[in-house]
Amino acid sequence: MTIKLNHTIVRSRDQREAATFLAEMFDLPAPKPFGPFLDVELGNEVTLAFLDAAADDISAQHYAFLVSDAEFDAIFARIQTRGLDFWADPGRTQKRRINRHDGGRGVYFQDPSGHLLEIITQPYGSE
Template sequence: MIELDHVIVNARDRVASARLLASLLDVPWDETALGIFSAVYVNPGLTLDFITTDEDFPVEHFCFRVSDAEFDAILKRLEDAGIGWRGDVRGRNDGKVGTAHGGRNIYWDEPDKHRWEILTKSYARRPG
C-alpha cells in the first residue's frame, strides 16, 4: 500500500500558519522541524511541513476526514477564533455546514488563501 507521508505547504509565515492549523485541528506541531519547516503532525502517518517563501505559489486545497465529534470540536474552535466557514467550496463564508454525500463538511480559507476542508464522510473514495 502506498501512503502519503508528508506535504510541503508554502506560506508567508510558516510558524503562524502551522500554529493556526495545529490549534484548529488540536494536533501537535513543531516550530522548527528540520530547521526550515514548521511541521503539523496531522496523524501518525501524515505531516504537513510549512515552509516560508516570498515566491508566488498556488492556492492549495487540503481536506481532512474526521469523526462527528472531531468535526464539532473543530467547528467550535473555528468559531472561537473568529474564522468564517461555508458549506460550499466556493462562495462567501456564510456559516453553513454542507450535508451532501451523507455527511457534514465545511471549508475555510487561511491567511495565505489555502483552502481547508473537514468532512465526516468522504466523497472522494473509489466506489466498491
C-alpha cells in the same frame, strides 16, 4: 507495497503562524522544526511541512481532512470562536453554512496564507 502519501510542503506567508494555526484548530501536537520546515504531524502518518514563501510564490491550495463527528464539532466550535468565515462549498458561495454530503457534514475555511481547508465527516461518494 502499499503507496502512502508521506508529506507535502505547504508554502506560507508565515510558516510559524500557519503551522500553529493548523495545529491549534485541529488540536494536534505543536509544530516541530525539520530543516527549513515546521512540520505538523497528522494522525494518519502524513506530515504537512510548512515553508516560508514570498506572497507571489504562494498559490492557494485545497487541503481536505476526514474527521470524526466529535472532531468536527470541536473544530467547528474553534472556527466560530475565532470568528472565521466558513462556507459549505469550495466556491465560497454558501457563507456561514455547512454541507451534508453523503450523510455527513462538511465545511471550508481559510488558513492565514489563504489556503482553503475542508473538514468532512464522510468521504465523498461514500453513500
